[in-house]
Amino acid sequence: MRKNYVYSFEQGRADGDASMKDLLGGKGANLAEMAKLGLPVPPGFTITTDACKYLLVNDTLPAGLEDEVMEALGTLTRCHGGSLGTTFLVSVRSGAKFSMPGMMDTTLNLGLNDENVEEFAKHTGNPHLAWDCYRRFLEMYGTTVFGIKRKRFLHCIKKLMNRKGITHDWQLEISDLKKLVAQFKQIIEKHGHVVPQDPHEQLWGAIRAVFGSWKSDRAIIYRNMHDIPDDLGTAANIQTMVYGNMNDRSATGVAFTRNPSTGEKGLFGEYLVNAQGEEVVAGIRTPLPVTEAACAAKDLHGHSLEVLLPKAYADLRRYAALLEGHYRDLMDLEFTIMDGVLYMLQCRAGKRTGRAAFTIAHDLVLEGVITEDDGILRVSAMQHEQILHKTIDPSATVEEIATGLPASPGAAVGEIVFSPEEAARLKELGRSVILVRIETSPEDIGGMRAAEGILTQSGGMTSHAALVARGMGKPCVCGVEALEIDYATSSFTVGGARYAAGDTITIDGSGPLVGHVYKGSVPLLKSEPTAEYLALTKWAESRRRLRVRANAETPEEAREARRLGAEGIGLSRTEHMFFGDNRITAVREMILADTTEDRRMALAKLLPMQRDDFKQIFEIMAGLPVTIRLLDPPLHEFLPHDEVGIKNVAWSLGIDVERVRKRVNSLKEFNPMLGFRGVRLAIVFPEIVEMQVRAIFEAAIEAGYSLNGETLLEIMVPLVGFQKEIEQAAIMINRVYLGTCRDDGPIVSYKIGTMIELPRACKVAHQIAQCVEFFSFGTNDLTQTTLGISRDDIKTFLESYLAQGIFDRDPFTSIDVEGVGALMKEAVEAARRVDPHFKLGICGEHGGDEKSILFFEEIGLDYVSCSPPRVPIARLAAAQAAITQGRMTATRARHSALV
């Protein structure tokens, strides 16, 4: 039979392999790969993503699927003897191309019903196991297939355990489990459902639930956050159950081939004895370290898997090494031990902290596993950003109130909040919060995103909170069991003290061994790079072609930019200098002037201040290029718009209130973004530009900057759309230059350029290029105009657009290649036709975004300019872009050689 929708696997053979992630999802492809490698994988089969996509479009499963599934199930049955439910159970798990931990639905122990549970007990000789599996099955089926809240089931268990005075669910007796089964069936009935008795019917319900979970809100949000396309669909994996809850020689766990937090070599994992897999991930019980060394560090001598189940531990170590070597990367493994025998349930590239990413990539290169280029490509911008995260100032006096697991690195300060909604609300108000939860669940994602950091009472290093926080690059401390959180009173107590919502705390999830919770606001420092980080970024520097500059206007920013390795300033916004206390008055005087004369007088007051601003920047950036942009925003931005502000301005300038009000009104604009700004100001009020340019030249002379033939100074005219605009602006600049320089004085070298931020500028770039020496793409405004979307107003529909897949990503974060990018490409080609060495850069916020940088490399820009903190990230991203671009060019060359 031709394989259409179902791919089988069992130890030693499989229909699929690791390369088939599109079709089988990550989990399915890697199960097949592990099976082929001969690892102990319980037999099973994968239903492809195609079936899911078919269901999503047609609202029904494809014809022929049923036969294929029955065929595959028949093979399992033949291998186990008996039938589904009597001799074996299955798990049904989702598995998309990209890992979406905790986002998708899983059903375990599928196949049991009121009758065959006894047969299964008989078959396994373990009635406790049979009833434990049955109650687990009902709970998961109720949750996954019928959408009943999980806490309804957990509540029953808790009540029962309390009554019996036990602390772990494996202490429940068979009679307890039977009671729970009855109670669970009642809960499900109350919700208007009945779990089918027919194991096959159960199976189809679970399969549909897995496929349907692709469209759940939390899955959609997760995909948006991680830039995962909406049309991939998920696969469903049906696999024979092995039972970590069989007895005390059984366990379930998760392991990484190296430490995913630090990158340190050596197996790193956690496990729970007598438990099933979901308990580890859900963070209900706090698991134990796999290795004895890690247990010892926590004063848990002798509790490690290494000591308790040495044979299984030895197998795990062996398989971990084998898989890391095979996949040439850090692997994240799921395993179950049944009666002392190890089974592998999943392997995938492990999520890791930024620090670990650099260390692992670096170490794998040194180990000869991957090339330097591959090592450079192994770290993402998000990981990079993370490594640059804040740490606690070591000189600070701290008052530690608790410790927990260092689940995600970085330190954060904020007010305590207990609900994700409140976190989001306060964030909107500009406040910093720490989200404190007993444990987190996918519903909390919005709040986690809004928080500076996350603190949980339960859950280990692989709990939901830990995984998600690491992905977000947010500090997180997990499993702080000393906390007693009471949602009802919005407070927690620890060590006898009570902390309420609104109190400030500091958390530090950087580890390596423990995470910390401190009272109050502790001073934070930026992080120090590791040796591995420095080595890897050094390799990267030798690959980089794009120059990286910073957008900076204050001396502090310029210093920071230089410190972080910026190779110049790509955008210095002069108007930000206008807002100083003693300046804004002169600026307003200038705006309120009725005549050119009066305007000139006010500008004369600003001149020395602007000159000082520029002088400082030139001194700091000595030897590196600085691009200064002339006044850009509409003038009304400098005036108050409320009555009190208007009166204050009138009073401080000694003029009539009515006159100020009139001017404020006359400058009001319907669409300020498309208004009287940029070069338009220069054309109508040339005296403003004249003052600015004079200040620039005088400052350059005083600072000894860009003199004697060294051309570092770049003057940039914003919002140009017409050739004549830049012609006239250039005439003004050159005229001021001639008026500023004395015959015997030093010669300031300068270039004149334009921001390219209007579609028209791209269309007439060949004309504009003839008048200037450089372009700097202002991709913020170019995106606004090309897409007709105001960045300030996008929020009303951005979520919908991402959810519906109209945007792959927020176009203000990553460049819209097809629209904005196409216009940029056109302008680049036009400019390079005018002069093959025409200087081209970009200074919008996309300048620090790695996906955009890849595109900028592709179209051959000379430099990107971004905010100073993004400079290191942009530098590495530029190196990665150069490598990727080089490989693409090589691939194309090979292809065309073949044709």
Place this chain on the structure above:
Amino acid sequence: MRKNYVYSFEQGRADGDASMKDLLGGKGANLAEMAKLGLPVPPGFTITTDACKYLLVNDTLPAGLEDEVMEALGTLTRCHGGSLGTTFLVSVRSGAKFSMPGMMDTTLNLGLNDENVEEFAKHTGNPHLAWDCYRRFLEMYGTTVFGIKRKRFLHCIKKLMNRKGITHDWQLEISDLKKLVAQFKQIIEKHGHVVPQDPHEQLWGAIRAVFGSWKSDRAIIYRNMHDIPDDLGTAANIQTMVYGNMNDRSATGVAFTRNPSTGEKGLFGEYLVNAQGEEVVAGIRTPLPVTEAACAAKDLHGHSLEVLLPKAYADLRRYAALLEGHYRDLMDLEFTIMDGVLYMLQCRAGKRTGRAAFTIAHDLVLEGVITEDDGILRVSAMQHEQILHKTIDPSATVEEIATGLPASPGAAVGEIVFSPEEAARLKELGRSVILVRIETSPEDIGGMRAAEGILTQSGGMTSHAALVARGMGKPCVCGVEALEIDYATSSFTVGGARYAAGDTITIDGSGPLVGHVYKGSVPLLKSEPTAEYLALTKWAESRRRLRVRANAETPEEAREARRLGAEGIGLSRTEHMFFGDNRITAVREMILADTTEDRRMALAKLLPMQRDDFKQIFEIMAGLPVTIRLLDPPLHEFLPHDEVGIKNVAWSLGIDVERVRKRVNSLKEFNPMLGFRGVRLAIVFPEIVEMQVRAIFEAAIEAGYSLNGETLLEIMVPLVGFQKEIEQAAIMINRVYLGTCRDDGPIVSYKIGTMIELPRACKVAHQIAQCVEFFSFGTNDLTQTTLGISRDDIKTFLESYLAQGIFDRDPFTSIDVEGVGALMKEAVEAARRVDPHFKLGICGEHGGDEKSILFFEEIGLDYVSCSPPRVPIARLAAAQAAITQGRMTATRARHSALV
């Protein structure tokens, strides 16, 4: 000597000819042409526009010019004997490529000084002439070269005439003239100037003044209004004076080869006996008709040139016929008669009313002078607009308060204003005004533009007021001598009654013989087309390729569109229908709804209303296509923004004020133009689109519109930028369609299309075109986004941009071909690659602009859509575009055949 800057002419020969307007200006080129034709042109020479351009750029006249001028002057001197000032005088007149009447400076009688005035008197044997010329020279030189206000000189003359009790300046005696000369010199001295005694120095002053006047504010404004480029420069014409003020057998006048108001055949002109040319144009004295028939019609029997100077009249008739035949157009002639002998001073294509333009073009075709194609090309959109002007309702009872000259056709109603400033101010407030002036001058242009119509006390059919009003297509009545205007009290009296500023009057300048002034507001009718108009437009229809539709949303507009020949509706904005009294409440309810359910309930109330709207339009437009655009504007446009409005809405919907305020605030946008609107609304609130589309289909079925395979209905989705947007919108529309049609019901045929109004849409047009059946370019928004200019905010810099030549024209009036046009062209080509017959239209306001239509023809659009009143204009413009495009194609074909 090679001719660089100076081109001479004299009766029978000339260096230049009529084709050299770029270099010699219109006046200079035509003087050369007339001289070559052997007409009696006083000898002289033209300094080229190149010299002017050189001066404008370099602030100095070009080297070598002085030698060339002296050489040319030497020729004149040799021809007259004696020297400049003693035996002959010269005029110095400007003359640009395009006529700019009254805008530029002129100096007559140049050459006289305190000494040679007596020699000149002796030479001419006419001391009165000599002193009259001298005082005229001083007045003009003072005005032109020194910029002294003309009324300072006129005031002296008036005082003297009053004292002497005379009414005409030619009644002044020699001693009076000498007094005036002394007084004028004092005036000039008081202003800090002295008129040079050296005739050559006088000449250079006048030449510089002519060139300098190119940059005067009024010239700049005139050029902006008439789309004349700023960099053309003007020529200067130096010509031997002939004296219309020599004696009673002398005269000066202006004539048209046909009636420029009606187009009627036969010489049409005015003259003044014993006067110089400027007096006719300036409207100081009211001139007499040239022909006896015209005099007789005014009860001025025997006062015509025909009777008084028959020889000169016969020559004038002869030359007029000769020139019309030569130039194949209506000609505007200036002449002077010196002692009975006719001299020709200027000829140019005559400005004409719209009605005349059609009649003359038609008649010239019938006379075999020009081809039908040329006839069609002879009428401009402005003239066309004019012929469509309003007339007085013949059934109305009117109370005539005065009559005057029918200077510019059309009737207008408005409040009386006496100053151009006030006219502009009231216009801003949305009020209609009639500008009433004693006479107008170039400073009044702004006010004339703001007024509905213009009324003057003095001045003839060729006065400033008349010429400018005709150019603007504004009704104008001139020379209403019965008016006594008193600017001081802002009132005029006529027939014993007093009318003050703010009183309403009606004027009618349509003629043919007299213009009327009526009391109060008289009902107006649209004009009836002439037979010639109908014939010409019928010829045009056979040339037209572009279809012309109208933008219409109300039944009235649809009816008007159909009446005016629209071939369908190209844009029906559904949101305008939302503002009705009973609808806006439901619309607001819909916007304020918190849930989809509530929104659906409010929409259900709107459904029957929208259905009715559409039904009416479909019935009116039966058999013609209608494009309905789905909801476009941001929702906040439907909510009040002031406190009172918010309270009213809350009250009328019975909901909490705070909730309304919150919603109003949450919908507020920084840049509404780039906000939550267009297809974005459809994506986020599909229920709105569903209601609209359901209403459309139900209305089509009820109206029997677009049924049974006749595809007339076009549904248009606005503001699309991404392929997935239109894909999803199309799915919604098609789904509603399936839900609306009953299986056994009639089948509505429809097309789905998009507005192309974002640069991104143009760049991805190949993708969008695959999902729809037509594009309609929304050039208003496409211009806003491509240029980054908000139409509502452009006013702050538009004037500067036009004045400095950055814009040739307001880009919201005429399409920006290089920017917006280039994007359109790209989209057109992409769509036609998808389907060579892909339907393409345009529905922005450029759809009614003739310059834009030429471009739309060039890129091969299928139709334009404009406001109903512009439909006839667009139809003719489309025919002209087809002819022009055909000729360009033919020319290109010839060129490439040669290559």
